[in-house]
Amino acid sequence: MSEQTTFFRRFGKLLCNAIFLPALLGLSQLVDAAAVTRPQQLIDVTRDFLEQSVTDYLQRSQIQGRHEVEVTRLDPRLRLAQCDTPLSTRLESPAQPVGRTTVRVSCEGSSPWSIFVPAQVHLYREVIVASRPLKRDSVLSAADVTLAERDVGLLNQGYLTELDQAVGNKLTRGSQPHQVITPNQISLAEIVRKGDQVVITAKNAAINVRMPGEAMDDGALGEQIRVKNVRSGRTVKARVVGAGHVEVAM
Template identity: 60%
Template sequence: DSAAPWTVFVPATVRLFRDVVVVTRPLKRDNVVGEGDVALRERDVGTLGQGFLTELDQAVGMKMLRPTVIDQVLTPQHLEQAEVVRKGDHVVIIARSGSLSVRMPGEALAKGGLSEQIRVRNLNSKRVVKARVTGPGQVEVSM
């Protein structure tokens, strides 16, 4: 009991735990991440300065840029889009407009991952167009 208020300072540490993507086995550079290679584990995200992934889908199908060890947290800096089309590959160019679609042979002038835009040479007309990669050996242009 006192007429003057007083304050007590208590040291505290705040931690935020969240499920993040970790590797379940060591992965090498250029490996493509499979479903069995990653899992969700609870970690203190306050200590993860380079970021983290929260969904397995963010890692599965991606290519490793650097090697990892078992139980390591995956960051966006570890991954890049896996190549679906390589430079020089023969591809099918699909031009779509509504329900109409036209297919023609082409050659990829750059490598590209799923949904990336790359340059492609139409082998019939020899014109170079920008197309979006839609699958292995397949690209799409809009009309």
């Protein structure tokens, strides 16, 4: 065999390798990619699951609000076996799909696996906030509070959604403008003060007696306070039923 023929044969092999080897490698990469579950698939199925879960939760609870689902970015190098059945999803925590959540995504096929995907569900609702600086023990008026949209998933201390839940009640600690008013900041305002002259009512099915009295304690609506009967000088326990009006059980 001549040196020229040998050269052309070797050149032909090199040319074939140069053309077909990259193509084969590319095909191999496509096969490998098809054989794994990509991180984006996990993100997509988690987002779809949470979108439906939040919608169902809002309808079931009759809550008005808007929501946004944010799924945490996963490591792009993550490789899980391609699932030969539809992926299953389950809310791992918390009990309701609001705030920081974790979704368990699982493959229940021939090569089973599970992975926990973290996410954040933002639920925006109109809640009560202070409209100006407020001092402790101040009785809230309509001018003191207003409604503003907040992400309630971040409000770990709770929140109020109706103005009448705050107006007329007492603030147990001060608040700054635009600060959310929480349930534990609110207490019933006293409508009877120590030393106030009150009407004591004592009644049952048969009789109804009214007499003058003097409050010995401060009291909010529904609270039990000590009251002195002005006529007899006797001190009794009575329930505050209105401004200047208490009731004794008989």
